[in-house]
Amino acid sequence: MKYVVALVVGLLFGALVFVVGLIYNPFVSKQNLSPVTVTSLQTITLSFSGAATDSIVLTNNGESDTTPYPEKVLQLWERPIRQSTVMVTVLRDGLNRTAGIGVKISSLSEDTDLLAAKALVDSVWYMYLPGKGAYFVEQTENYWSYLRQVVLAAHRSSANVWKGNWYMDTTFGPGALRTAKVTAGSGPFEGREMLGVESLTTFVYSVNDGPVSAQGRFIIELPPTPEADPES
Amino acid sequence: MRQYWLAQTTGENALLRTFIVGILLGIAAAAGALYAYPAVDQHRELSIISVLPNGGNTESFHINVPMDRIMIGAPGQPEPLPAGMLWPADEILADVRTELFKIRNSRDKVVGVAVRNAAKDGGTDLLDWVLHLPARGSVFVNMSPDAMQGGYRIGKFRAGTHEFAPLTGTMTESWIVDTTGGEEAPDGRIELFLRFVNDEEPTE
Numbered sequence: 263m264k265y266v267v268a269l270v271v272g273l274l275f276g277a278l279v280f281v282v283g284l285i286y287n288p289f290v291s292k293q294n295l296s297p298v299t300v301t302s303l304q305t306i307t308l309s310f311s312g313a314a315t316d317s318i319v320l321t322n323n324g325e326s327d328t329t330p331y332p333e334k335v336l337q338l339w340e341r342p343i344r345q346s347t348v349m350v351t352v353l354r355d356g357l358n359r360t361a362g363i364g365v366k367i368s369s370l371s372e373d374t375d376l377l378a379a380k381a382l383v384d385s386v387w388y389m390y391l392p393g394k395g396a397y398f399v400e401q402t403e404n405y406w407s408y409l410r411q412v413v414l415a416a417h418r419s420s421a422n423v424w425k426g427n428w429y430m431d432t433t434f435g436p437g438a439l440r441t442a443k444v445t446a447g448s449g450p451f452e453g454r455e456m457l458g459v460e461s462l463t464t465f466v467y468s469v470n471d472g473p474v475s476a477q478g479r480f481i482i483e484l485p486p487t488p489e490a491d492p493e494s
Numbered sequence: 495m496r497q498y499w500l501a502q503t504t505g506e507n508a509l510l511r512t513f514i515v516g517i518l519l520g521i522a523a524a525a526g527a528l529y530a531y532p533a534v535d536q537h538r539e540l541s542i543i544s545v546l547p548n549g550g551n552t553e554s555f556h557i558n559v560p561m562d563r564i565m566i567g568a569p570g571q572p573e574p575l576p577a578g579m580l581w582p583a584d585e586i587l588a589d590v591r592t593e594l595f596k597i598r599n600s601r602d603k604v605v606g607v608a609v610r611n612a613a614k615d616g617g618t619d620l621l622d623w624v625l626h627l628p629a630r631g632s633v634f635v636n637m638s639p640d641a642m643q644g645g646y647r648i649g650k651f652r653a654g655t656h657e658f659a660p661l662t663g664t665m666t667e668s669w670i671v672d673t674t675g676g677e678e679a680p681d682g683r684i685e686l687f688l689r690f691v692n693d694e695e696p697t698e
Contacts, residue, residue: 264509265508265509265512268509268510268512268513268516269512269513269515269516269519270516271513271516272512272513272514272515272516272517272518272519272520273516273517273519273520273523274520275513275516275517275520276516276517276518276519276520276521276522276523276524277520277521277523277524278520279517279520279521280520280521280524280525281524284528318565318567318579318580318581318582319564319565319567319576319579319594321564332576332577332578332579333578334576334577334578335564335565335576335579336563336564336576336596338596338607340596340603340604341537342536342537342538342539342603342604342605342606342627342628342629343596343604343605343606343607343628344537345534345536345628346607346626346628348564348594348607350565350567350592350594352582352584360582360584360586360587361586362586362587363567363587363590363592363611365592365594365609365611365624367607367609367624367626367632369536369626369628370534370536370628371534372532372534372535372536372629374532374533374534375533376528376533377525377528377529381533382534384628384655384656386624386626386632386634386655388609388611388622388624388634390590390592390611390613390620390622392586392587392589392590392613392615393586393615393616395615396611396620396622396636398624398634398652398653400632400653400655443653445634445652445653447622447634447636447652447653448615448618448620448622448636449615453652
């Protein structure tokens, strides 16, 4: 009997060791900076708030860490869309002026592989920038480091809040070197395909409300041609 | 005494060995479970696709209005949808109307979400749709803002992701008024009809 007990306790302890090893795996490095963030080509840099209450509308299944906003927004509770989140936000330029409207639709990715430190989200952006056209962005994002260093840290905190300064390029693909694919639907770059990268800086995360203070940024690398300059 | 001590030690060693084997099995079982069972499994409704005589495909979606409308983003609305939404009052967004919907397949099951953006950019009207079906991918369509004879609008696929990435085609948008008169019937529905072909070379 004592051997059975020892085996079961060992099994449970082994599973626990595995989970702890997975979370604190020292061989998983933080994602490197994307080449788009240091490009010498012209870029459009857009920023937006990462906090739900600063967005125009944010909706999900109502059970996620991030609380839908405003309170009475229709939630995505039907099975095919209950692992999705939609955020509508104001996009701001480098001078913090309103540049346009952005709608981000994200769904948990079936390519998620926790063994390989990939907590993936498939997301698309629709960005409309008056005077500069409409853009469609396709990307896969990896939130593994975010989950590990921010979300889990908030859950471990006795106040259920994480405070700090956490920055990462969240874009993980589908382009080479972890870049997003941007298609211009109208405007000066109509029909052109470009590269982009999204990054997130989190300052405060609450277990109850999700990101309370966070700043997102999206950089679009413009094509290297004379017509790339919208002023010309 | 020595025999007792040896027996005791052997028994403890066997117990320790069992415990260590348990740990190894626990690690292997946890890793195996994580490998075998997907962490994310999106629910799929059956795709209801018809094949055209020319080899292309068609698929239709619809939006029951007002039930499936999540947001109407436009300036100066007396009753914003959703209630409590604050649409930015910036001059630059004065001619923008952004709407969010849930979209349904032809069996009336919700299968995704959609964005419709209408704007006047300088002298040009612009109308875009993005349809997002989590288990299948997304499609970005540029519509012609002018209605065709018959009251529908037509647009071209501009980009797609996952299942829609290799596809080219068109989408029509039309408004169908509800004539059933039922108490819980919608005011009407927006019909989205997609015709597409796969441009990818077939794999051998």
